[in-house]
Amino acid sequence: MRLKTISTLAGYELRSSLRNRWFLLYALAFAVLAVALSSLSLTGAGMFGFAGFGRTAASLINLVLLIVPLMGLTIGAQSLASEREKGTLAYLLAQPVSRAEVLWGKFVGLGTALLAALLLGFGLSAAVIAWQGGVVEAQQYISLVGFSLLLALVTLSLGIFLSAWSRSSALAVGLALFAWLALVFIGDLGLMSTAVAMKVKIQTLFGLALINPLQVFKIAAVNSLRASLEILGPAGIYATRTYGDALITLLVSVLLVWVLVALGAAYLRFRVEADF
Amino acid sequence: MNRAHFAVTIPFIIIALMLPKGSVAQKGATDSLQSLIDAAAAGALVEVPYGLYEGTVTINKPLHLTGVPGENGQLPIIDGKGNGTVLTITAAETTVEGFEIRASGNVIDHEDGGIVVEQAKNVHLTNNRLTDVLYGIRGVEAYGLKVIGNTIHGKDLHIARRGDSIRIWQSEDCLVEGNTIEKARDAIFWFSDGTTVRNNHFLNSRYGIHMMYTDGMTIEGNELNGNSVGAYLMYSKNVMIAGNTFRENRGPSGYGLALKDMDGVTVRDNYYIDNRVGIFFDNAPSRIDITQSIERNVLAFNDIGALMMPAVQNNILRNNTFLDNLEQVGLKGGGSNPGESLGANGWDGNYWSDYVGYDAGGEGTGDIAYHSASLFENLADQHPALGLLHFSPVEQAIDLAAQAFPIIKPKPKLSDNVPRMTPLLPQTMPVVAQPSSAMGWLAALLLAGAGLLYWSQRPKFVPDLPASLAPHRANDKRTSANQAQVPSRSIQKETAMDTQAAVNEPMISVQNLTKRYAQPGRAWWSDATITAVDDLSFELKEGQAVALWGVNGAGKTTVLKCLLGLLDCDGELQLDGTDLRKDGRNARRHFGYVPQELAFHNDLSVAESCRFYARLKDVDLARIPIVLDQVGLMSQERKAVGALSGGMKQRLALALALLGDPPVLLLDEPTSNLDAETRDEFLDLLSQLHRAGKTLLFTSHHLEEVEQLAEQVLILRDGKLFAKGAPAEMMHLLNPKREGQRTHLRAVEAPSDAAYLMTVPVHNGVITPTQVRQNGSVFS
Amino acid sequence: MKKLGTIWIVGILLIVLVACGGTTVTPDLPPEILYGEDVCDQCNMIISDERFAAGLVVELAPGKFEHRIFDDIGDLLAYEKAHGEEFTIAAYYVHDYNSKEWIDGKSAYYIQSEELFTPMGFGLAAAAQRLEAEALAEEWNGSVLSFAELHERTMAGQDVTEHVHQQN
Known part of the structure; x- marks a missing residue:
């Protein structure tokens, strides 16, 4: 693999992302909501000055859980599928580039656009918190940002995976939206009904939660904000007890594995794709 | 009282003078302390100078034991050496003030600890520091016990193995005030009515305060932080x-x-x-x-x-x-x-x-x-395990659903x-919260990070100023550039290779090429296929121009795509004797490809496209003005690709194919997008390139192209090689009349041409034989 | 039909994964207590001292067993008194004071003493051997009871906590 090729492809992806209406809309929505939530939630906490988890972190976690996967999945899903549909992908692959380079180029370019957009949103929100005299600690905020970026890469990889396996752009985006719904709501509803109806053990419940990268992000974010997971009830206490300090390593590994598996699966398909 | 006081103090002052400054070791001091206590009269004030005294010590008569701090304020130490309880008080009206009491025993069954007050009223324990003790201060039937201003640090054990910091049991009207307690199990107050616990810090213990059966207690002004339970x-x-x-x-x-x-x-x-x-x-x-x-x-x-x-x-x-x-x-x-x-x-x-x-x-x-x-809260109250879903959007979704559907509204x-x-x-x-400068710096850092990230991956193919001036420089070379651009690699090859043997080596060799596609509309579990190219074999010598002739669906384009690695296929594909598919990426470096469907990134300009592909092909940017000039696109450099006409796009495609100066050009219907005039121009250009030594493999169903360019024609039918030979030999097969039975297959594809052919009489002299063939060829 | 084969294999693997279950509670299995973490089912307090910790195996429905854990033997009895009608008790577990091992609660000997400071103040400890129980009782000026005696006394008596309160 040649870095120059990857960076050229990534540069194109970055450039077209910044011209993509949907991407810009998501990025703008994220920045505005992050700033608004920080500002609103601090009006109470800042006034009283209690060091607490409070609304800021909780609302930011919620925001990330809703918007970041939507961004990652949809722009990832559009990546290969729309180029395939336009025919540009076939022409690109007729050049002296390897398919791995094309995939990495997509991942790096879109990832850069995504991370830059998130950093912008988080940066503006941090500025508001600093200005209003918030009680959010910088170190905790950094971990929240870090995990959010990781989640963005996970969902981007999943989007690229869907893109590699879909014949049309519409199908890919449709699948991405379904995947978003599944990750954000359906998976958790399943988890809820499992807990309520089947009365599974808490370790099973925790294990099931780890399948969903959104839950993994949330658990990781809560864990670094709180230094323990007991706020998440018995399953959280179980996890803190069982894994202790290794928990963060475990969660980050799970997210990284998601990235690698999704990209790997995308590559497996893309490598042998023969419909050009 | 005063006399007793002096009597007790003087020997101690002497001992203190004999102590080395800052020294802690004083063997036998314990005996002295215990014997001193034994010797002191009841109710005496005993001032104990700074020094290390070994426990365990028992006070069994009323005394006021005061530690005199060392030079730097260090407290006299009573060290239990890890055995039993350090200080036991069984006498009422006793005061112990200003000692460091440390290293009790470790046996929980014996309740080893720092200080025990047993069946003694009105004992005062003031300003002592207890460290490394299993239990801290234990009062049993110690009515009126006052514990004021002490600090108690438990042993560094797992919370289940620690003892209680303070345990006041069966002792009424006690006062615990201004103490700091850390890392213990509980501060326990049982059966001790009327006790007051005020202004203490209970930190990082199991139960900060654990109280039972103690009526009339007052708990005020305490800080209870970081315990399992505050009180x-x-x-x-x-x-x-x-x-x-x-x-x-x-x-x-x-x-x-x-x-x-x-x-x-x-x-x-x-x-x-x-x-x-x-x-x-x-x-x-x-x-x-x-x-x-x-x-x-x-x-x-x-x-x-x-x-x-x-x-x-x-x-x-x-x-x-x-x-x-x-x-x-x-x-x-x-x-x-x-x-x-x-x-x-x-x-x-x-x-x-x-x-x-x-x-x-x-x-x-x-x-x-x-x-x-809140429905979710109710569910979580019933099933605590649902706490795992806290902060998930599903939490709000459920409450939202509950608001929307009255049937589940709690x-x-x-x-x-x-x-x-x-x-x-x-x-x-x-x-009180302070405006956070750390967050300010963080904000700056994150925003800078966003910028840096963008900068690191910025598109590098957007022309900067010097590059946009490049055409002018190129203009100087215009004449030489126009002169048929003998591709350098070919020149080298021609000069380097002496002659026949090398020329006879095939440049491209295709053996037994077979390509099967998944059958359209097959079920997703099915493996059904259709064969597009069936066992095709042919060779191209360097500098040769070969046409692939056949109707659409005959497999012409498939052959090109197989060579480019765009399709997965069976058979042997070789370029200069090496397997094409082994390193397709490098093999493609030797191919210039002009596809039939011209799909470029429409949002890039012509110049940007050239730079983009030049970077992918790892070609010097100086090639860009040369190839643009060669295809006559110089003036369109700044135009967006999307705004180019079909002919212009075709030229761009050729320019991009020529960027890397490849020895082989793969052209898929190279003139199909062109009108008649540009077609001639374009064919001239291709002939020039061919003459300059380029190897050409192109698909076509235009007789004109074949006649003008090809040295050999391969006729494909249903993916199989039907015939091959020089164009002149093949004329009978290429002739539309001979191929007439296939006309109906093609008519749909080019209705305008077909209509033209049918309406215009052949003999009226307007249509040249070439044109007839050209139009007729549509039916091939 | 390569694809069909793959689909079968994946399907079977999924079924195997789903079918995998965990361990179940049986009457001959004493509860596991995480000291300093788990809380007593009767008083909600953290169980820290294994010497006095106790446990029940209750049968909620035929063949469906669950553990209940307590920080004090007295709390076990108080729990049985308060909730005894909700289940049948399949096994009692207490700790041997000296060895700190789980022993069968029904065959254990109990020492009751006012001098014994237990987490909820019931002053109850247990021993597997009668001789050991008698030795401990002597040390603490207490008395030795069989399970039947202790059980009968508790179930017949007043509220257990009230009993202790008066006792002291």
Whole structure:
């Protein structure tokens, strides 16, 4: 693999992302909501000055859980599928580039656009918190940002995976939206009904939660904000007890594995794709 | 008294003078301390100079034992050396002040500890420091015991193995004030009515205060931070809890204040911050004829503000501030009817941070009632494991659904009919937030990170100023550039290779090429295929121009795509004797490809496209003006690719194919996008390139192209090689009349041409033979 | 039909994964207590001292067993008194004071003493051997009871906590 090729492809992806209406809309929505939530939630906490988890972190976690996967999945899903549909992908692959380079180029370019957009949103929100005299600690905020970026890469990889396996752009985006719904709501509803109806053990419940990268992000974010997971009830206490300090390593590994598996699966398909 | 005082002090002063400065070791000092105590008269004041004394020591007569600090304020040390209890007091009216007491034994069955007061009234323990002790201070039947200003650090053991920091048992009217306690199990007050615990710090222990059967106790002004439970109060009456701060009491139990079977308590002016549960009520009050008052407390940022067991009733909560607790009020176990259970207590007149009412009259209370009704909270109360889903969007989704569908809408679990509009904060105010400069720096860092990230991957193919000037430089070379551009690589090859042998080596060799596609519309589990190219073999020599001839669907394009690695296929494909598919990426470096369907990134300009592909092909940017000039696109450099006409795009495609100066050009219907005039021009250009030594493999069904360019024609039918030979030899096969039976297959493809051919008489002299063939070829 | 084969294999693997279950509670299995973490089912307090910790195996429905854990033997009895009608008790477990091992509660000997400081103040400890129980009782000026005696006394008597309160 040649870095120059990857960076050229990534540069194109970055450039077209910044011209993509949907991407810009998501990025703008994220920045505005992050700033608004920080500002609103601090009006109470800042006034009283209690060091607490409070609304800021909780609302930011919620925001990330809703918007970041939507961004990652949809722009990832559009990546290969729309180029395939336009025919540009076939022409690109007729050049002296390897398919791995094309995939990495997509991942790096879109990832850069995504991370830059998130950093912008988080940066503006941090500025508001600093200005209003918030009680959010910088170190905790950094971990929240870090995990959010990781989640963005996970969902981007999943989007690229869907893109590699879909014949049309519409199908890919449709699948991405379904995947978003599944990750954000359906998976958790399943988890809820499992807990309520089947009365599974808490370790099973925790294990099931780890399948969903959104839950993994949330658990990781809560864990670094709180230094323990007991706020998440018995399953959280179980996890803190069982894994202790290794928990963060475990969660980050799970997210990284998601990235690698999704990209790997995308590559497996893309490598042998023969419909050009 | 005074004389006794002197008598006792003088020998000690002498001992102290003999001690090396700062020394700690003084063998036999313990014996001296114990023997001194034994020697002192009852009620004497014993001043003990700084030094190390070995325990264990027993005081069995009333004494006032005072430690005289060393030069730097160090306290005299009584060291238990890890055996038993360091100091035992069995005499009433005794004072022990200003000692460091350390290293008790470790046996929990014996309750080894720092100080034990047994059956002795009015003992004062003041300003001592207890470290590395299993138990701290134990009072058994120590009525009127006063523990003031001590610090107690437990042994560094797992919380289940620690002893109690303070245990006052069967001792009435005790006072515990201004002590700091850390890393212990509990501070226990059992069967000790009338005890006061004031202004202490209980930190990082199991239960900050653990009280049972102690009526009339007062707990005020304490800080209870980082314990499993701040204060657990049980089985007692008439207890006052005021002005305390319960903060970060977390863990599996995790209550700030827990009341179990407590009757007649007053809980006011306390802060409960960031506990798992702020206040926990379990059968409190236990008597149905008692109401209890919970007033002016601030419950903020707890997981659950107030938690009640289902049968709890008669607690009147007023003027409390419920601020941003994840769950403001919870019912443990959920119960069948949370509203009824919690409704047995009074909730009117509190501040609720999640209240969304208004106060039109300005009387300070909301005009509509506050209702706490959340389906998710109810579910989580019933199934604590659901806490795992806290902060997930599903939490709000469920509550939203509950609002939308009345059938699952829960009844409010509590209502406040006169909710306060503003929080009420007691005088004592915990930590005030400062504008955070760290967050400011972080904000800058994150924004810079965003910029840096963009900069690191910025598109590098966007022409900068010098590059856009490049055409002018190129103009100087225009003449030479126009002169047929003998491709350098070919030149080298031609000069380097002497002759026949090398020329006879095939440049491209295709053996037994077979390509099967998945059958369109096959079921997803099926493996059914159709064969596009069937066992095709041919060779191209360097500098040769070969045409692939056939109807659409004959497999011409498939052959090119197989060579480019765009399709997965069987057979052997070789370029210069090496397997094409082994390193397709490098093989493609030798191919210039002009596709039939011209799909470029429409948002790039011509110049940007060239730079983009030049970077991919790893070609010097100086090639760009040369190839643009060659295809006559120089003037269109700044135009967006999307705005180019079909002919222009075709030229761009050729320019891009020529960027890397490849020895082989693969052209898929190279002139199909062109009108007649440009077609000639374009064919001339291709002929020039061919003459300059390029190897050409192109698909076509235009006789003109074949005649003008090809040295050999391969005729494909249904993916098989039907015939091959020089164009002249093949004319009978290429002739539209011979191929007439296939006409109907093609008519749909090019109706205009077909119509033209049919309407224009051949003999009217307007149509040249070439044109006839050309038009006729559409039917091939 | 390569694809069909793959689909079968994946399907079977999924079923195997789903079918995998965990361990179940049986009457001959004493509860596991995480000291310093788990809380007592009767008083909600953290169980820290294994010497006095106790446990029940209750049968909620035929063949469906669950554990209950307590920080004090007295709390076990109080729990049985309060909730005994909700289940049948399949096994009692207490700790031998000296060895700190789980022993069968029904065949154990109990020492009751006012001098014994237990987590909820019931002053109850257990021993597997009668001789050991008698030695401990002598040390603490207490008395030795069989399970039947202790059980009968508790179930017949007043509220257990009330009993202790008066006792002291």
